[in-house]
Amino acid sequence: xxxxxxxxxxxxxxxxxxxxxxxxxxxxxxxxxxxxxxxxxxxxxxxxxxxxxxxxxxxxxxxxxxxxxxxxxxxxxxxxxxxxxxxxxxxxxxxxxxxxxxxxxxxxxxxxxxxxxxxxxxxxxxxxxxxxxxxxxxxxxxxxxxxxxxxxxxxxxxxxxxxxxxxxxxxxxxxxxxxxxxxxxxxxxxxxxxxxxxxxxxxxxxxxxxxxxxxxxxxxxxxxxxxxxxxxxxxxxxxxxxxxxxxxxxxxxxxxxxxxxxxxxxxxxxxxxxxxxxxxxxxxxxxxxxxxxxxxxxxxxxxxxxxxxxxxxxxxxxxxxxxxxxxxxxxxxxxxxxxxxxxxxxxxxxxxxxxxxxxxxxxxxxxxxxxxxxxxxxxxxxxxxxxxxxxxxxxxxxxxxxxxxxxxxxxxxxxxxxxxxxxxxxxxxxxxxxxxxxxxxxxxxxxxxxxxxxx
Numbered sequence: 256x257x258x259x260x261x262x263x264x265x266x267x268x269x270x271x272x273x274x275x276x277x278x279x280x281x282x283x284x285x286x287x288x289x290x291x292x293x294x295x296x297x298x299x300x301x302x303x304x305x306x307x308x309x310x311x312x313x314x315x316x317x318x319x320x321x322x323x324x325x326x327x328x329x330x331x332x333x334x335x336x337x338x339x340x341x342x343x344x345x346x347x348x349x350x351x352x353x354x355x356x357x358x359x360x361x362x363x364x365x366x367x368x369x370x371x372x373x374x375x376x377x378x379x380x381x382x383x384x385x386x387x388x389x390x391x392x393x394x395x396x397x398x399x400x401x402x403x404x405x406x407x408x409x410x411x412x413x414x415x416x417x418x419x420x421x422x423x424x425x426x427x428x429x430x431x432x433x434x435x436x437x438x439x440x441x442x443x444x445x446x447x448x449x450x451x452x453x454x455x456x457x458x459x460x461x462x463x464x465x466x467x468x469x470x471x472x473x474x475x476x477x478x479x480x481x482x483x484x485x486x487x488x489x490x491x492x493x494x495x496x497x498x499x500x501x502x503x504x505x506x507x508x509x510x511x512x513x514x515x516x517x518x519x520x521x522x523x524x525x526x527x528x529x530x531x532x533x534x535x536x537x538x539x540x541x542x543x544x545x546x547x548x549x550x551x552x553x554x555x556x557x558x559x560x561x562x563x564x565x566x567x568x569x570x571x572x573x574x575x576x577x578x579x580x581x582x583x584x585x586x587x588x589x590x591x592x593x594x595x596x597x598x599x600x601x602x603x604x605x606x607x608x609x610x611x612x613x614x615x616x617x618x619x620x621x622x623x624x625x626x627x628x629x630x631x632x633x634x635x636x637x638x639x640x641x642x643x644x645x646x647x648x649x650x651x652x653x654x655x656x657x658x659x660x661x662x663x664x665x666x667x668x669x670x671x672x673x674x675x676x677x678x679x680x681x682x683x684x685x686x687x688x689x690x691x692x693x694x695x696x697x698x699x700x701x702x703x704x705x706x707x708x709x710x
Contacts, residue, residue: 258373261303262352262430264344267291267359268311268331273481279313281359282320283485286492287516287534290479291317293362293492295324300366301373304352307344308359336448337424338440341433350431356451358424363475363491372427372468378458379466380405381425383476391421392452394467402465405452409445420467422452423476432463500527505539522558540575549580557593574610605645606637609652621645622664626652632676634659651686655705673705 271280281291291308298306310317311331318328329344341356348354355373357364372379380402382394393415395404405422406415428436436454444450458465470476474491477484496519497510505525507513512529519533522541531545535553539545543556546564554571556562563580571585574593579585583597588605596613597603606620614620614631622639624647625631635656637648646664650656654668657676668674669686677693684690689703 258353259304260349260352261301261355261373262348263298263301263303263306263355263357264341264348265291265294265298265306265308265326265357265359266337266340267294267317268309268314268334268340269360270312270334271360271480274485275482279310279317280479282313282317283479285362285479285485285488286496289320290362291321291359294357294359294364295321295326297364297366297369298355298357299325301355301369303355305348307347309340309344311340336442336446337451338437338449338453341451342437342449345430345434345437348430350434352430354428354430354433356424356426358478360479361423361425361476362479363477363488364425365475368468368470368475369425372425375427375466375468377464377466378426378428378432378455379468380427380455381423381470381476382420382467383423383470383473384420385473386419388416388419388421392424393418394420394422396420396467401459402455402467403459404456407444407446407450407452420469423470424451424478425476426451426454428454428458432458436461517553528564546580554585601631620648623648623650623662625650626654626670628653630655632656632658632660636661638663671705673703 267281269280274280274283282289285293306326307329308326309329309331311334314330327347331340331343372381390408392405392407393411394402395406395415397403436457439457440449440453442449455465479485479488493514496515497507497513501507503521504523505521505527507527509529513527514532517535519537521539524542525539526544528545528547530548532550537551538555540556540558542559544561546562548565549562550567552569554568556573557575559575560573560577566580566583568585570587571589573591576593577591577595579597582599584602586604589603590607592610594611595608596615598615600616601614601618604621606623608625609627611628612625617633618631619636621637622645623637629650638661639645648662648664648666650668651670653670654672656674659677660674661679663681666680667683669684671687672684673689674680674684675689675691679692685699688699688701690699
């Protein structure tokens with residue numbers, strides 16, 4: 256494309272009453288992000304000179320949600336139709352610009368389609384052929400096939416309603432022409448609104464040819480006005496995400512039962528089972544396997560790591576060759592250096608496990624630094640919260656934490672230390688010693704040797 260002075264106008268002022276929601280329609284979530292975020296991302300891919308977003312209902316909420324976005328906000332205080340909305344944005348657009356009008360509730364439109372539209376010389380609109388065009392404006396052509404008008408459903412006669420080529424509302428034109436035509440539209444229609452589509456008839460009346468570019472499929476130009484349509488859009492978006500991963504070499508055991516709500520980077524030979532949800536920024540190394548019903552959010556998973564069923568991982572850094580789950584929960588701040596084992600019903604938070612450390616089952620490790628090759632037995636917990644503040648637990652290399660032990664932070668367990676089962680450790684446990692704290696009180700036995708396995 257060759258339009259260095261492209262200005263994009265996104266209409267996002269509608270309330271969306273059919274959503275039955277207190278938040279503006281364009282903030283409804285799609286793929287884990289507001290609908291408007293998808294439109295903005297596609298618009299920015301065109302490298303426009305500026306993007307103007309027209310807001311109305313819930314304007315403050317929308318603007319605050321996108322406070323860091325590189326957009327110019329335009330307020331449509333009174334919603335009087337699409338033509339009126341575009342009118343509000345035009346004063347900030349230079350006459351020599353090319354203007355592209357998009358919609359905040361048409362979130363699946365693609366860059367290639369928009370490039371075809373923008374590259375047309377003169378005014379152009381995007382149309383789509385629908386098997387059931389009910390509710391959409393019809394593209395009316397003259398005897399030569401040129402676009403002569405767009406007629407809204409409520410204003411169409413029976414012959415016009417039989418037309419299956421419909422208007423998507425997406426339009427591109429020169430700013431100077433668009434300003435002239437917008438100044439001449441009126442509200443003499445069934446809705447009593449100023450229609451953007453009326454500029455087409457005005458252009459034809461001025462002898463200006465208007466081209467209609469047909470979208471390749473109806474999914475990308477479908478508007479989202481209610482929960483049913485939002486759910487349909489979600490399935491289309493997820494099908495695209497699954498297809499992209501398949502094309503990148505990822506094995507999805509059932510692409511229809513997979514959800515991606517963010518960005519995923521995957522290495523070779525990655526296998527993902529059913530009902531897996533990947534959110535935020537997720538990086539999957541070579542040979543990663545993810546079992547069914549897992550949720551992974553903002554995490555890096557190292558080469559060869561296997562995540563078993565029903566595991567939740569959030570804001571964590573997982574090294575190579577780990578075994579995690581089933582039914583494990585790794586909370587924010589978890590770091591597994593590599594070759595770690597986190598078993599069923601183990602929870603970690605702000606915990607760093609060095610190479611070879613393992614917690615097989617039924618343990619909680621919070622605000623903890625666990626050394627190399629440490630064994631965390633069942634029922635072990637770090638008591639990191641005193642009711643007001645969090646405290647650290649440090650466990651040295653090759654330590655053994657016996658079953659049902661509690662480490663009351665702040666506390667340090669030394670290298671090769673052995674904590675007896677059922678102990679409540681409130682003071683530091685030295686290196687190379689068995690530490691017991693049961694009913695008779697805590698004591699350390701110097702020179703104690705770890706039991707050897709039977710041959």
